[in-house]
Amino acid sequence: MAVMSDARARLLSLLSLLQTPRLWPGSELAQRLGVSGRTVRRDIDRLRELGYPVRAEQGGLGGYQLTAGAAMPPLLLEDDEAVAVAIGLRTAAAQPVAGVDEAAVRALGKLLQVLPARLRRRVDTLSSSTVAHPFSLAGEPVDPDTLVVTAATVANHERLRFRYRDEGRHVEPRALVTAGRRWYLLAFDLDRDDWRTFRLDRVTNPAATGARAVTRDVPGGDVAAFVARRTMQMAPTYAADVVIHAPAAQVVDRLGGPPPGTLTEQPGGTCRWLAPPDTLEWHALRLASIGLPFEVGGPPELAAHLRSTAALFQAATAGPDHQGRHDGVAAPDPA
Incomplete structure (x- = not known):
């Protein structure tokens, strides 16, 4: 392999090799770079001076490895x-x-x-x-x-x-x-x-x-x-009170984490979600993503929004026999 006489190019090549997560024997680095082992050791010291934490292990199975340090050095x-x-x-x-x-x-x-x-x-x-x-x-x-x-x-x-x-x-x-x-x-x-x-x-x-x-x-x-x-x-927001017909643990599992507000267990295997103020669209999206039966205790604006959205979806999927019947369906109010 040709000798890399340009010290800056050689340092970049050495750094690129060390960023591969493995232990590099000094002899292999020297062969890859076409230089002596002494030059490799000198270049390792230069990288350390630049803030790259290079760990050295001695012995027949030793070598060099880039590790995590106290500061974030540039990456290649x-x-x-x-x-x-x-x-x-x-x-x-x-x-x-x-x-x-x-x-x-x-x-x-x-x-x-x-x-x-x-x-x-x-x-x-x-x-x-x-x-x-x-x-x-x-x-x-x-x-x-x-x-x-x-x-x-x-x-x-x-x-x-x-x-x-x-x-x-x-x-x-x-x-x-x-x-x-x-x-x-x-x-x-x-x-x-x-x-x-x-x-x-x-x-x-x-x-x-x-x-x-x-x-x-x-x-x-x-x-x-x-x-x-x-x-x-910018947009009206509402707090929501919803009873979900499933245990709280199942709701958390469906959402990938607890929802904002409070979620408390209720008798009969249900739970109550008191959601903080948000737009009607966002409440509807979150409830739809849960995919479980629920009842809206308030506000009335959320119930109305869900009814109009449900009517819109139903008209859109009613089939050819019901084409045109959606003309009288009110679109959800914008937030």
């Missing part, structure tokens, strides 16, 4: 690994779930920035062919590129222009926040001279302007609380 990814990570981050970003926040979006932005064009095309192709689970409870999907551009302006304290409901907006982004099942952008609207909250799935054509954004204090000082108050004002 193979082509297929980079594509897999990018697709995972794009999927999570487009359908926000608990635990995925602005840090994940920044990571996606960094990765997409350095992906070669051929790999980015693979990411776009595979992402476009990925179908979400039909029972997913996520909100409206967000364009990952919109999320990345917006997150970058937040991180860089840069002004942002975009279209929102076919209207041009010019803002100073403050934070990206997940609330409920959606991404929101909290920003100071320069044209309206006030704070605004934007649903990111409704943002189109975002573009960083390059102009520096002024650092402003959010009213109340708590970004998440401010966005929560604003989103609560």
